[in-house]
Amino acid sequence: MSDSPAYTPPAVWTWNRDNGGKFANINRPVAGATHDKELPVGRHPLQLYSMGTPNGVKVTVMLEELLALGHAGAEYDAWLIPIGEGAQFGSGFVAINPNSKIPALMDRSGAQPVRVFESGAIMMHLADKFGAFLPEGGAARAECLSWLFWQMGSAPFLGGGFGHFYAYAPAKMEYPIDRYAMEVKRQLDVLDRHLAQVRYIAGDEYSIADMAIWPWYGTLAKGQLYGAGEFLQVQEYTHVLRWTDEIAQRPAARRGRMVNRTWGEPASQLHERHDASDFETRTQDKLGPAP
Numbered sequence: 001m002s003d004s005p006a007y008t009p010p011a012v013w014t015w016n017r018d019n020g021g022k023f024a025n026i027n028r029p030v031a032g033a034t035h036d037k038e039l040p041v042g043r044h045p046l047q048l049y050s051m052g053t054p055n056g057v058k059v060t061v062m063l064e065e066l067l068a069l070g071h072a073g074a075e076y077d078a079w080l081i082p083i084g085e086g087a088q089f090g091s092g093f094v095a096i097n098p099n100s101k102i103p104a105l106m107d108r109s110g111a112q113p114v115r116v117f118e119s120g121a122i123m124m125h126l127a128d129k130f131g132a133f134l135p136e137g138g139a140a141r142a143e144c145l146s147w148l149f150w151q152m153g154s155a156p157f158l159g160g161g162f163g164h165f166y167a168y169a170p171a172k173m174e175y176p177i178d179r180y181a182m183e184v185k186r187q188l189d190v191l192d193r194h195l196a197q198v199r200y201i202a203g204d205e206y207s208i209a210d211m212a213i214w215p216w217y218g219t220l221a222k223g224q225l226y227g228a229g230e231f232l233q234v235q236e237y238t239h240v241l242r243w244t245d246e247i248a249q250r251p252a253a254r255r256g257r258m259v260n261r262t263w264g265e266p267a268s269q270l271h272e273r274h275d276a277s278d279f280e281t282r283t284q285d286k287l288g289p290a291p
Contacts, residue, residue, distance in 0.1 A: 022168040026086045031098060037090030041108075042077030042274055049079050049093060050103035052261030052269075054155070054215035054225075055119045059103045060273070061211045061256030062123055062133065067276070068252040071130045073109060078259045078273040120152045123208045133208045144202040147209035150190075155216050157183045167226040181232060184220075188237045191217055195239035199246075210247060215257070218244035255279055 015029050041047055046063070050056035066074035081087045081102050088100045097104040097117035105122045107114040107129075116125045124145075127134035135141040162180035165173060191213070194201070201209040216225075221240045223229020235241070247253050258270040258279070270278055 019170070021164075021170055023084075026083065026089075031094075031100065032089075033091040033094040034086060034089040035091070037087070037092055039090070039092035039096070040077075040079055041106075042079075044075040044077050044274075045073055045107065045109035046076035047079070047106040047108060048076050048103060049081050049096065049105075050260050051081050051083055052257070052259060052263075053083075053102065054159070054219065055101075056103045056260055057215035057257055058119045058212050059105070059122050059126075060259035061215070061253050062126055062208060064252035064256040064259075065211065065250070066126065066130055066132060069130075069132055071132065074126070074130060076273070080260050080262070080271050082262070118152075120148055120212065123148065123212060127208050133206070133211070135202075135205075135207075140203065140205075144207045144209050147201045148212050151209070151212045151216065154187050158187065158216060158220065162228070163226045166228055166231070185232060188217065188221070188232070188234070188240060192237040192239045195243045200243070206247075206250075210243075211253075214244065214247050214253070218247060 018024060019027075021027070039047075039049060048059060048063070050059065052060075060078060063074055063076050063078075081093060081104075083102060087093065088097075088102060093104060094100055096106060096115045099117065101117070103117075103119055103122060105116045105125070107116060107125070114125075116122045124134065134144055157180060162177070162184045165176040165180060169176075191201075198204070200206050201213055217240060219225045220228070220232070221234050221237055221244050223234055229235075258268055259273045260271065261269045262271055263269070272278075
């Protein structure tokens, strides 16, 4: 196995601003804001700044599930942060998330606003705040959190590893695609073996572990991520597909998948969400195939 031409790393790395990748216009080796831009604030207790990528979908699914349970305090405004345009480097967003990644949440329900960034942290914050979708203690909580952090640690190999080199790199290279395809299939096998024994990721109860894993691996299992379904032979993972399809039938999950989405069928997109009535013109029967 070899890539051509051969590459020898320099003694000292320097930034090539035009590296040819799809996201070369926004990737950079330093942190901080690139421009002044205050964030809008809506009328609800929770202000979400995000985009409908898998990491963003985790949180909007959870918020919709909380509302479906009757937690009125989970009402939220979801503001679109178009990351392809570099909006995540605006001063207002960086003040909430110094890492400049979506999603980011401002919880304004208390006397002082609380910022929460990183999707897993947001989900834990909401689960503890409302007492839902995360067991209170013991083995059940440990199991749920173990799978939540499994997703947090595994998805970078799927997205930044396989997804980048398979779909976004300026040239196809055998070694990284082969390396990350092997790892992604191993991850799918981990899930498939586990879901052969349980209904949901953490056991019999639907939890934040399902909400975190489904937008990444459910979408992958349905062949809708990076156009890699056939390449990865995702149909082999029958238990993952069973679980994926079950979650896809949940009305709250379907609503959450629409929020801050800017691609696909128009009926599957809700660029910003400020009220439950925003979904009314996009009925469930127009959402298309799962997940």
